[in-house]
Amino acid sequence: MPSTSGDRAGDRTADVIETSGLTKRYGKHLAVDHLDLTVPRGSVFGFLGPNGSGKTTTIRMLMGLIEPTSGRARVLGRPMPRDGRRVLPRVGALIEGPALYGFLSGRDNLLRYDSADPTADPRTRRTRAEAALDRVGLTAAAGKKAKAYSLGMKQRLGLAAALLQPRELLVLDEPTNGLDPQGMREIRSLVRELASDGTTVFLSSHLLDEIEQVCSHAAVMTRGRLITQGPVAELAAGARGRLVVTTPDTGDAARVLKELGVADLVIADDRVTGEPPGTELADVNAALVEAGVRVRGFGVERASLEDAFVALTGEGFDVAG
Amino acid sequence: MSRAEAAGSDGRAAAEAAGSDGRAAAEAAGSDGRAGAETVGSDGRAASGVALGTGSGGRAVSLAWTLGLFRSELSLTFRRWRTLALLAVLAAVPVLVGVAVRIETSDGGSIGGGGPDGGGGPAFIAQVTNNGLFLVFTALAATLPFFLPMAIGVVAGDAIAGEASAGTLRYLLVAPAGRTRLLLAKYASTLAFCLVATLVVAASALAVGALLFPLGEVTTISGTRISFTDGLLRALLIALVVAASLIGVAALGLFVSTLTNSGIAAMATTVGLLITVQIVDQIPQLHAVHPYLFSHYWLSFADLMREPVYWDDLVKNLGLQGLYAGVFGSAAWARFGAKDIAT
Structure with a gap:
């Protein structure tokens, strides 16, 4: 029925x-x-x-x-x-x-x-x-x-x-x-x-x-x-955002960031990304400028679902299928 | 889900479905195949009346739905190009036989040297020249051993497996058609096809017979003479018995159809089984199994042309068809009810 x-x-x-x-x-x-x-x-x-x-x-x-x-x-x-x-x-x-x-x-x-x-x-x-x-x-x-x-x-x-x-x-x-x-x-x-x-x-x-x-x-x-x-x-x-620094001096930027304790640094083109440190971000930017790194952009990017997925599984997502 | 609602044998399941959703459906597709093939046509017509709301309340809608699924099956079957091709082949057989007999006897001679049984060829072929009505019997005798059951095997074998391979089965089941109901609708439409296929052969034979040969009083096998009208009625009765003879093959084909997800494989298997059974039926050493082969009593329809009618083999044939419908119908139901639909 x-x-x-x-x-x-x-x-x-x-x-x-x-x-x-x-x-x-x-x-x-x-x-x-x-x-x-x-x-x-x-x-x-x-x-x-x-x-x-x-x-x-x-x-x-x-x-x-x-x-x-x-x-x-x-x-x-x-x-x-x-x-x-x-x-x-x-x-x-x-x-x-x-x-x-x-x-x-x-x-x-x-x-x-x-x-x-x-x-x-x-x-x-x-x-x-x-x-x-x-x-x-x-x-x-x-x-x-x-x-x-x-x-x-x-x-x-x-x-x-x-x-x-x-x-x-x-x-x-x-x-x-x-x-x-x-x-x-x-x-x-x-x-x-x-x-x-x-x-x-x-x-x-x-x-x-x-x-x-x-x-x-x-x-x-x-x-x-x-x-x-x-x-x-x-x-x-659930996944933390990433610190993104856009600069032509990627090598120097990476060195400075590493000294400041930024982990998981990745350099791609003119972008250096890493896990944000626990310290004040403005200080990080100041340190970069002090070291002579020419900064074009500086900020934390919101985590995407893909970041969440990678964080959860520890592996990339097979987007292409 | 159908598994829960359907208990007991196939016949009982059919009765349950009928109880809740319409008695007519069980008549069309019930375990008693004999009634099935004959009532299908009138049920189809009854459905439109119900759909217009002659019943009362929800029951009418439910009944209309059960018949609606059956009608949908029916129209699907007869809209397939393949079905029409099969019917065309079946319609061509009486034409071939009729023309062959006409050419053979155009010099005034008789078939096969004029022996009492014609010496060979299908039953009744010797009488065709005297009375075109006999072409109906000849054509049915010629198509029953192979052409007709092959056509049924194709339609029945494709019924479930074809929908599974096309993927349409999953959408029918989530509609939800209900597994028992879908199976009953499929079986009922296959039986309707049995009837239509047989009637196509008979009608084509009658037309060709009337065109090429004289018509008139009919001499029965027993030697008595009956009027042409009586002869026509006998022909109709024989066509119905021939259609009922296909109930077993239809159930077998439907069961095979639930075993595989390939329509072609199911059709081939059913037709293969049919040929095997026909061969086994010809081997005298295997006579012990002969009475259980669905094709064994097929040609008993000729007994309807005796005066009085000799019923023994006719009844055995119909009983055997009922048995096949029960056994393979139940097997198909058990298999389909528990099957994982992964296509």
């Missing part, structure tokens, strides 16, 4: 996704290792990690497509995969890219997916499909066969399928994968728009700047393990 409004009120928990000890093992390989994830309602939650770190496996478990080896997962306050019939109609999902029936038109693809939803009213099916097409800007191409769509159009049609009904949670797995910068911008602005309507968005990505631009919260995974999670601002604040 479709969930009634009574059910819905009871499910209004603070966290839309909660997992505890969620584990998926393939033979000896642990794809997901004791994951404890908490996604607060109303957040735009970035799920970050290099390709192959277990993000998609986690999402498949959350959506009831694969059975966890152990551990529990709750989505919208109900256990998954057991309560999938109640949970999934309230969730829109884009998992590992769009999958379409190439011989059907874009519109017919949406009608097909909508007919699989137990709570979707067949009487409003066409209207809702048109509205979803309009929302992702595909109205003009709605009659074209899906196999003639570009990757960006397919991605947008996949998003339209996730938007056929009003959703409480959108799970978007790498929604900008394979898109050109223009397409990426469009998707991101759509995500922001949806989030401002109150939909919780769970967005997986291997692109740090994407998470930083769009998300309010983030979790970081590598090799099946969750390294950290929390509000993006806090994660970035």
Whole structure:
């Protein structure tokens, strides 16, 4: 039976996704290792990690497509995969890219997916499909066969399928994968728009700047393990900023800074960066000038999520995938 | 999730689905395959009535949805280019047989030297020149051993595996279609295809027969004569029995389809199994297993042309098809319900 409004009120928990000890093992390989994830309602939650770190496996478990080896997962306050019939109609999902029936038109693809939803009213099916097409800007191409769509159009049609009904949670797995910068911008602005309507968005990505631009919260995974999670601002604040000196005399600057106890010095072009010392920064600048270093710029740069990631894992982030 | 809601055998699962979401669905796709193939058409029509809101409240919407998924499956099946190609091939068989018989007998001679059984070729072929209606029986006898089940094997084998390899399966399941319901809808639409495929052969044969040969009173195998109208009814009945004979292959194909993520592999395996079974059925030393092969009683449909009708083998055939539907339907359900969808 479709969930009634009574059910819905009871499910209004603070966290839309909660997992505890969620584990998926393939033979000896642990794809997901004791994951404890908490996604607060109303957040735009970035799920970050290099390709192959277990993000998609986690999402498949959350959506009831694969059975966890152990551990529990709750989505919208109900256990998954057991309560999938109640949970999934309230969730829109884009998992590992769009999958379409190439011989059907874009519109017919949406009608097909909508007919699989137990709570979707067949009487409003066409209207809702048109509205979803309009929302992702595909109205003009709605009659074209899906196999003639570009990757960006397919991605947008996949998003339209996730938007056929009003959703409480959108799970978007790498929604900008394979898109050109223009397409990426469009998707991101759509995500922001949806989030401002109150939909919780769970967005997986291997692109740090994407998470930083769009998300309010983030979790970081590598090799099946969750390294950290929390509000993006806090994660970035967790890493200290870097002292940056811009100067043509990089060699002298580095020497002076080292004498002043600045650690982890890196020279790149006309920039010398390092960990800020505990002393007054103005004194550091004065010392540089005194030593005859011509300073063009001096300051502390705010830490980015990437710095936070490097600080957490002790390794670079595989941005290119 | 379907795993929780569906308990017991396939048949029981079907009944449960029917209880909550519409009796008609179980009729179309239930464990009793015999009824299945015959009621599919009328259920499809009933669905539109429900969708217009003739039922009451949420139950009507739910019923409309269950039939809506089935209708969606049905239209998907018949919009595939491959399905249409299969039907075209099936429609061409009676044309070939009819033209061949016409050319062979244009000098006034009879088929195969005029022996009582025609000496070879499909059943009833010797009578075609006297009565075009017999082309229906001949064409069904010619296509039932291979062409028809091959077409069913392709459609059934692709049902789950094809969606898995295209990735569309994951979106259907998160919609959420429900694994049991999706499987039932797939099986029901495969059975509908069995019926349509058989009727295409029969209709094509009737048209070609009427065009190339005289029509008239029909002589049964027992030697009695029945009117042309009665003959037509018998032909329709035979077509329905032939369609029902394919229930076992459909269930087998669907089960194979849940085993792999490659549509091509599932189709090839199903057709391979079909050929193997046909070969085993021809080896006398293996007669002990013959009664359990889904194809063993297929040609019993000819008994409908006796007067009175000889029912024994017909009933055995339908029972065997029901058994296959039950066994492989349950196996498909068990496998699909617990499967990790990783594509």
